[in-house]
Amino acid sequence: xxxxxxxxxxxxxxxxxxxxxxxxxxxxxxxxxxxxxxxxxxxxxxxxxxxxxxxxxxxxxxxxxxxxxxxxxxxxxxxxxxxxxxxxxxxxxxxxxxxxxxxxxxxxxxxxxxxxxxxxxxxxxxxxxxxxxxxxxx
Numbered sequence: 001x002x003x004x005x006x007x008x009x010x011x012x013x014x015x016x017x018x019x020x021x022x023x024x025x026x027x028x029x030x031x032x033x034x035x036x037x038x039x040x041x042x043x044x045x046x047x048x049x050x051x052x053x054x055x056x057x058x059x060x061x062x063x064x065x066x067x068x069x070x071x072x073x074x075x076x077x078x079x080x081x082x083x084x085x086x087x088x089x090x091x092x093x094x095x096x097x098x099x100x101x102x103x104x105x106x107x108x109x110x111x112x113x114x115x116x117x118x119x120x121x122x123x124x125x126x127x128x129x130x131x132x133x134x135x136x137x138x
Contacts, residue, residue, distance in 0.1 A: 002023060002024050002096075002111070002128045003021055003022070003023050003024075003077075003127060003128050003129050004021065004022055004024075004094075004128075005019060005020070005021050005092060005093065005094045006019070006021075006022075006132055008133045008134045008135075011134075012136070012137050013085055013086055013137065013138050014084065015084050016082045016083075016084065017081045018078060018079070018080050019035070019078065019092055019094075020076055020077070020078055021033075021035075021077040021129070022075060022076050023075050023076070023077070023096075031097060031098075032049065032051045032052055032097035032123075033049070033050055033068075033070060033095065033096055033097060034046065034047070034048055034049035034068070034094075034095055034097060035047045035049075035068065035077075035079045035092055035093065035094055036092075036093050036095060036116055036118075036125060037090035037091060037134075038090055038093070039090040040089070042090075044114055045059060045061075045090075045116070046059055046116035046117050046118035046121075046125075047066065047118065048066055048068035048118060049068070049118040049119075049121055050068045050069070050070055050077075051097075057118045057119040057121045058118065058119055059117075059119060060119065062081075063119075065081065065083045066079060066080065066081050067080040067082075068080075081134070084136045085136060086136050086137065087136075088134060088136050089135050089136050090134060091132070091133050091134075092131055092133075093127050093129060093131045095114075095126060095127040097124070097125060098124050098125070098126045099123055099124045101124075106124075109126055111127065111128050112126070112127055113126050113127075
């Protein structure tokens with residue numbers, strides 16, 4: 001896989017976790033990246049996005065609690081999650097922003113894509129990983 005998530009787990013409300021996403025291709029992890037999640041039985045939700053210029057965007061539901069960051073030297077994307085709530089329970093996916101790619105280029109990736117809002121930003125994501133489960137108990 002081009003991107004692989006890790007760091008999920010089970011915590012109590014108010015706890016913290018740090019998700020990591022390691023890219024096998026420097027090209028993807030140096031572009032705009034993000035995280036989205038899918039709670040059980042619910043729709044996907046864009047969680048956080050970081051642009052090439054390091055500008056970040058967040059869903060209103062996580063703003064002030066989650067922080068997205070990127071370490072190009074380590075080829076790794078992070079999501080620091082604090083003050084976790086039961087409603088944060090979901091499978092979390094790391095993804096690359098391919099909003100700028102042509103239809104042909106997107107099809108050539110041969111990977112799953114999903115278009116989501118992250119705050120006020122609309123993003124077309126491509127992802128390969130199986131996700132990492134985060135479970136928050138009350």
